[in-house]
């Protein structure tokens with residue numbers, strides 16, 4: 001890969017033309033030697049530094065976010081703040097997107113990445129990755145609701161849901177619900193179909209990835225290496 005591409009792909013704040021300028025000023029080193037040309041070839045194993053600050057090459061970025069309410073998951077929105085706007089510039093990359101959307105008023109686990117194949121693994125309907133949510137509802141959940149979800153609900157519009165697990169919490173006002181698919185507004189639609197509209201919803205996990213309880217709404221952290229699988 002060219003040196004200017006290497007640097008600009010890893011540092012959102014340094015464009016390729018800036019790399020050329022930095023090379024002219026002798027401020028870029030490769031394996032400790034001043035790089036003269038921005039089109040020099042480098043590999044992922046080379047140690048590249050700009051103004052003495054080493055660039056750790058990462059092919060993809062993985063960010064775990066506790067999505068707050070009031071923020072949308074689309075990559076662009078004229079009116080509302082997007083989850084991408086919560087990512088600090090030094091973590092931002094072209095191609096970063098939320099893998100698995102949450103509604104504007106839903107909180108909780110969101111993975112932001114530029115790794116298309118990983119996102120596909122998590123999101124493909126064929127993979128049936130478990131998604132676990134905490135929900136608070138109007139009214140009281142009963143064992144008959146859990147039984148109906150376990151049997152597989154059919155919604156008013158004919159959508160046939162796969163069997164889902166419902167664990168009743170706090171005497172019936174809340175639940176933990178596990179889906180193996182991710183249709184539009186699915187948790188809200190399923191619980192509304194049982195006459196228990198959702199008043200608060202939070203995603204707790206997606207497959208093996210669980211929301212870090214230390215992250216407050218709006219906070220994020222990079223995924224650890226074991227979490228990246």
Ligand code: URA
Pocket residue numbers: 101102103104106184185186187188189201
């Ligand atoms: N189900 C919903 O209804 N909303 C979400 O944001 C996620 C799952």
